[in-house]
Amino acid sequence: MTQSLTTTAPDQTAAIGPGRLILVVGPSGAGKDTLLGLARAACAEDSNIVFPRRVITREASASEENEEVSIGAFQEALTRGEYAMHWEAHGHCYALSRAIDDEICAGRTIVANVSRTVIGAMRRAYADVVVVSITAPPNVLAERLAMRQRSSDGRLEARLGRTVEDAAAAPDVTVVNTGSAEYHSRQLVRVIKGGKWDD
Numbered sequence: 001m002t003q004s005l006t007t008t009a010p011d012q013t014a015a016i017g018p019g020r021l022i023l024v025v026g027p028s029g030a031g032k033d034t035l036l037g038l039a040r041a042a043c044a045e046d047s048n049i050v051f052p053r054r055v056i057t058r059e060a061s062a063s064e065e066n067e068e069v070s071i072g073a074f075q076e077a078l079t080r081g082e083y084a085m086h087w088e089a090h091g092h093c094y095a096l097s098r099a100i101d102d103e104i105c106a107g108r109t110i111v112a113n114v115s116r117t118v119i120g121a122m123r124r125a126y127a128d129v130v131v132v133s134i135t136a137p138p139n140v141l142a143e144r145l146a147m148r149q150r151s152s153d154g155r156l157e158a159r160l161g162r163t164v165e166d167a168a169a170a171p172d173v174t175v176v177n178t179g180s181a182e183y184h185s186r187q188l189v190r191v192i193k194g195g196k197w198d199d
């Protein structure tokens with residue numbers, strides 16, 4: 001497990017700051033949205049911590065209030081440069097709006113569940129990036145996805161089989177989410193607030 005919480009982009013003049021960008025990543029079923037939901041509630045009183053809604057080409061559901069867009073609207077917004085980052089996975093397109101850049105320029109902390117494929121580019125684009133990997137053993141992932149029964153998930157074997165091989169995707173902090181979600185969400189909150197995470 002690694003604990004160097006801050007990554008400084010090589011070209012400080014070009015990087016967007018001074019606020020922090022916290023990227024929560026990990027395999028499907030690890031518990032990213034669960035821990036983020038609990039952390040969001042714990043940070044509700046702090047207006048300097050922002051959990052932006054993701055833009056996704058799928059319907060919003062009980063497990064996530066994403067901004068739902070059609071594939072056409074997504075591509076038009078992308079062409080207009082409206083997204084700070086975007087990626088594709090599991091047959092859907094995802095993005096975070098450029099509005100996060102204004103928040104980061106104002107010194108706020110942005111916390112979001114993103115693809116491991118965007119980490120390298122985000123480390124270069126932003127001045128203060130922290131990557132938090134949420135993980136669990138493969139059998140736990142399989143059990144959790146089977147239990148979740150989200151209708152838009154598609155074939156669970158495909159979700160479980162997805163891997164991202166990218167040296168730039170190495171996390172700063174790893175949370176093995178096999179204890180209680182409440183316990184691990186408190187670890188995430190400590191990272192979000194800039195403290196030691198495993199006290």
Ligand SMILES: Nc1ncnc2c1ncn2[C@@H]1O[C@H](COP(=O)(O)OP(=O)(O)OP(=O)(O)O)[C@@H](O)[C@H]1O
Binds near residue numbers: 182
């Ligand atoms: N610590 C935990 N203990 C038990 N169950 C958990 C824990 N964390 C999450 N879960 C459950 O595991 C399932 C998957 O969690 P969640 O949807 O948060 O994963 P995810 O990493 O966001 O997955 P995806 O990338 O597919 O969206 C959910 O049903 C959730 O309730």
Ligand SMILES: O=P(O)(O)OC[C@H]1O[C@H](OP(=O)(O)O)[C@H](O)[C@@H]1O
Binds near residue numbers: 025089090115164
């Ligand atoms: O495997 P990689 O590329 O790291 O992650 C891809 C995407 O998979 C999950 O999407 P969903 O919210 O389950 O649809 C994550 O939230 C992430 O956005």
